[in-house]
Amino acid sequence: MTINQTPQVVTIAGTDSGGGAGVQADLKTFQARKAFGMSIVVALTAQNTLGVQNSFPVPCDFINDQFNSLAEDFKIKAAKTGMLADREHVECVVENLKKVDFGPLVVDPVMIAKGGHALLKEDAIETIKTKLLPFAFLVTPNLPEAEVLVGYPVTTEEEMKQAAVDLQKLGVNHVIIKGGHLETKEAKDYVLLETGEDYWLKTKRIKTIKTHGTGDTFSSCIAAELAKGTSIKEAIYIGKQFIQGAIEEGLFVGHGHGPTNHWAELSESVEEIIE
Template sequence: MNNFPQTLTIAGSDSGGGAGMQADIKTIQERHVFATNVVVAITAQNTIGVQDSFPLPLELVTKQFESLAADFKIRACKTGMLADAEHVAVVAQNLRHFDFGPLTLDPVMIAKGGASLLADSAIDTLRSELLPLATVLTPNLPEAEVLTGQKIQTTADFKIAATQLQKMGAKNIIIKGGHLDNSDQACDYVLYADGSDDWLNTPRIATVRTHGTGDTFSACLTAELAKQVPLKKAIQISKAFIQVAIANPIAVGHGHGPTNHWAYQEVEHD
């Protein structure tokens, strides 16, 4: 019992199925890992945008953590949409209480359509409560700028920002450069806990079907860590996974469509 790799996603529900915990669960399943979930918030959402959202009661969030801890052997976990400062705090409290393995912290702030998924008042709580718990922090460019309070435009800026984030407590930093549109490459910067660093570069793909890319990347990383894949290899697999998912799109929705979560299994081999 409980020998199969198991993960936890702590996030919001995307009714459109392309991002949030739906994207997490689809991705984790594709990597042959079992996914559990703690629902923090429910959204009315599609590829066009977020029409409404509702954070769940704090007591119910904690009850979900307790329920999972009583039955499953979770080997890695991740966060996504956490809504507001109160929910960030209760998630951090439960992650300190329960050992769910390495934490991948995806600091989700803005949906593809522009809707805010994290209250401004929650940023400080995220910095102080969750960053010190993170094994891996995976902000995109705008999120890294918010967390550090500085613009990131050059390769030197990436390194400075990652160092700042590491000083806040996160052990390993991946700043995703997909929003930096002055290059034909999508360049991600990785700063490891031991001070070594790396760049992950893939060809930029011109498409609007990028809904849930950050969730998908961090979910793949979480699944690999649950299988005890070394971090550097896990990051490389996750970068390849999301690249293939974007390059082989699914034609659904009228806005920022989803990535293809099963594409990697069809065109790549471990």
């Protein structure tokens, strides 16, 4: 009997009751990319497209139970983290990652929700830098998250490059600095691979507020591809195609920052630029 041959991937994150971000977005993305998705819930949120109304961290004992439950039955080939709430929960996740083999880890350092609600307490920043990032195969911060992690402004392309170098020094293999917050005509992300190869991924900028969960969706697509055995460079490119398509083929859900479209086709508008 064939057991555990289907690519399997897990998200370690918080939920989104509105379905556009967090664990829900991750699972939708895993399914769209034909990887079997699982979840370890670190926190629960009450939220919609207008914002986060409340959040509740899951007790660490129960997080331990979730890790143990998945490890004893499944063959997980990649993992990603999202909302981790606070220092205690970051440490809990790290201690569990030391005990299991869930494959390459994609860290999406979620800190602030679109509506401004803090999804990570300030006391957890140093723990992420010193304890979680050394486990990371890839980290995918946007500009505000990169600034918090490196401790200086990241507002230009040159600063994005320097931030990627400094994040690699923390033990991360590969880095993507997402440039969506740059005030430029086109959206550009900077990629620095473990080999030293670097390049930009450029796409057309779309004027829309339907961008809830973009970071979760991008990172979870990459994790799904890694679980399937896709190379890191190809996984990143597919991730960018996936999230660009999810934004281009917008949905009409809710009254605020609406979700992206997880059943959209891969976009053909992604361009790789080597300088």
